Amino acid sequence: MELVKEYPISKRFPELPLLSAANAKKHPDLIPFAFGHPAKESFDISLLSDSAVSALQLDGPRALQYSGGAGPDHVVNWIQQRSKHVSIIVETQNILVTAGSMQAIDLATRTLTDPGDHVWVEAPTFFGAIRQFSLAEVKISSIPMDQNGLMTDELERKLKEAVKDNAPIPKFIYVMPNYHNPTGVCLSIERRKKLAELAYEYNFYILEDDAYVELSFSGEKLPSIYSFGPKRVIYLSTFSKTIAPGIRMGWALADDEVIIQRMKMLKSDGSTSVFVQEIISHFLADVKFEYHMKRINDLYCARKDAMINAVKECFGEEVAFTEPEGGFFLWLSFPKEVNTSEFASAALSRGVSFIESKFFYVDRAETNHIRLSFTFTNEEDIQKGVKRIAESYYQCKKSIEVLNGV
Ligand SMILES: Cc1ncc(COP(=O)(O)O)c(C=O)c1O
Incomplete structure (x- = not known):
């Protein structure tokens, strides 16, 4: 032995x-x-404790049960309404609640790609996403950015070159449109539109990671890339930066229900904690967001x-x-x-x-x-x-x- x-x-x-x-x-x-x-x-903390008590006292048997489904409606309904702030109109069945947006990045990546496929990212980009892409065994390359975000001219040049050389087109491009991690910049509206146009023209997806959208010092919000090209965007966001990262709750949404269905199939964790979803339901109902x-x-x-x-x-x-x-x-x-x-x-x-x-x-x-x-x-x-x-x-x-x- x-x-x-x-x-x-x-x-x-x-x-x-x-x-x-x-x-x-x-x-x-x-x-x-x-x-x-x-x-x-x-x-x-005070409202979260009240919400936890309400979740147990008012909804205990449901909150503590296997859900077998998407969990309580309230969170998904809230996401549906809130998405309108970035010009997203989406049905609730096209929203998937995940264990943080990190899980949404993983599910989206494995839904859209096979090992060996190509994914393009901004340079610089969020290292947590690089790790997810590496684990999905895709090939990663990058497109430069400036103070207005991803340089779409450079992207277009690279796409044209790939077509000319018979080289692979990315399966998706990973973009953080608002208060980008790490540079803090926002993608301009013109570039959001251009990016959506390129996605339709060259047939790739955009993984729009909008983790920081609510953290606007002026309160202003720009329309999402999704709003310019819903058929080729998976949009992600999270409660980590607004409520707390410890609750591990984020979401993905897509216009194509098949994409969301496939992401659900890959999500082999039963479901995102129903108990935490019940707490967040109460929190969202009571908070003046x-x-x-x-x-x-x-x-x-x-x-x-x-x-x-x-x-x-x-x-x-x-x-x-x-x-x-x-x-x-x-x-x-x-x-x-x-x-x-x-x-x-x-x-x-x-x-x-x-x-x-x-x-x-x-x-x-x-x-x-x-x-x-x-x-x-x-x-x-x-x-x-x-x-x-x-x-x-x-x-x-x-x-x-x-x-x-x-
Ligand atoms: C751009 C971006 N996406 C996703 C995440 C992960 O967030 P979550 O806690 O929702 O998994 C982070 C966290 O730092 C982030 O910066």
């Missing part, structure tokens, strides 16, 4: 890079700009301002950024020759974490940016944290200059 042979587990698992921020918890006084977490102040979001967005806007002021104070002209009008993230760009991984560990030992840009690029191409999350940390710590990053950066810059004899 002593001799245990090596067991070859599936080769499906790709090499996943370890974020330097993964070591972050080791520092006792860490300021975690790496975490894309909501503020604890954003959780309405606009007021709830205004409170959260005011808090995040103040934190964003504090971060931008600290960056200006500590870095001056050394870094560039597009000021986000919502969402969670500030994306700082250093001069081209800088490799931000070179001061990530130094920053960690000073007690601040961020995510360096290479993790957001499929080909690890750009190394001169960092993603800072402004939502989780209070204004005083934001000031301290940015100062710590600046100290680490300038010290690293000085050592490199000494080495190069500058």
